[in-house]
Amino acid sequence: MSHRVGRTHWRRFATVLVPGVAACATLGIVMGEGALAASFLISGKRFTVTADTLVSRGLSSYGMVDVTKRGELVPVQVVGSRRATISGLCQSVLIDVPVLGPQTLKITGGNERPVEASNLFLDTTFQSAGEADFRNFDMGIAQGEITKGPINPGDRDSRFFDPSGFGQQATSVTLTDVHVTAVALTAGTFNVPGLRVRIEQGRHECS
Template sequence: MSHGFGRTRWRRFAMVLLPSVGVCTALGIAMAQGALAASFLISGQRFQVTADKLTVRGLSIYPMVDVSKKHELVPVLVTGFRHAEISGLCQAAELDLPVVGTHTLTLTGSDERPTEATNMFLDTTFEAAGQANFRNIDIGIAQGEITKGPVDPGDRSSRFFDPSGFGQQASSATLTDVSVTSVALSAATFDVPGLRVRFDRGHRDCP
């Protein structure tokens, strides 16, 4: 299934896979904002995640619907990684606080050592990458047949998970200049060397 696709489809697939990058910093902000994971009620707050480079082993991608605390349905693309290394990690969330107004929570990792995570799941609404390279890709595999990457156990039991629905997977992937908009992130392990947290007044984007 990994052959016979035109350039346009390859670009689209690349954008689907890049979400993995957000997994790193997204975790900290998701927790801070009450966005838990695909299997839990989310806050609905969107946050930005960027990375200079994302290297993944065991990639899975499938559509899902998250549910907010206000019972709103949020269509997302779930990207799972058995293992991920993220260089140049940054995450930014804009928060509207009572009385004091808009502030931005920014998390960054070390410039010298990559962030590492295992069994990560990132729920995204937008993804982009400057370059994406994949190995052993399957596009159009049934969601219930995904084996190269992880599938959240909570998603498998969700009424929104279709075992016969469209899915994608790859044995590995490398993406550069990654930018993601996400609503939730979870990981079995999440190691961030040189973690730095800032809370500034006004709107701030990741560099």
């Protein structure tokens, strides 16, 4: 039986429920309709995403294991959202280039108008937020029983998906000062107003 909480307010939020919608700035790509399956091999490269504010409607969170091209296993927490709006997005990837040294690929957007996204799935290794406000929040639900938020079709068919495993869900959540480290992203639709992409010499990751 689910335990419903009308409103949960956590100032120091560092658990496994920060929605991955913030990381949709990862490649700055507006994807086509329909969520993509999370069945591809990941590079294993971690990227950083921050956001000023994030509002997610239809939230899910569950454990999975991703596989790299080299066959390495990477434990992750998948966070899904049916629909989300994000303000002040910043995404960065640190790349070591021979001779030139470290280079930072940085992507920003959603400063004047919020980013709008749907059917988002982010595979995370770290999540935090300065403040989180949940509505109708369930913690400890079996992963196979999650209904308020989406389950990636590719994950549901994976040998690493445990229907009886630990899951979380909420009808909505509002986050501020979001910080995420992730290894993969899939999305249905993703619109980024004011998208900017640049490469900077040295280490200039989002903070």
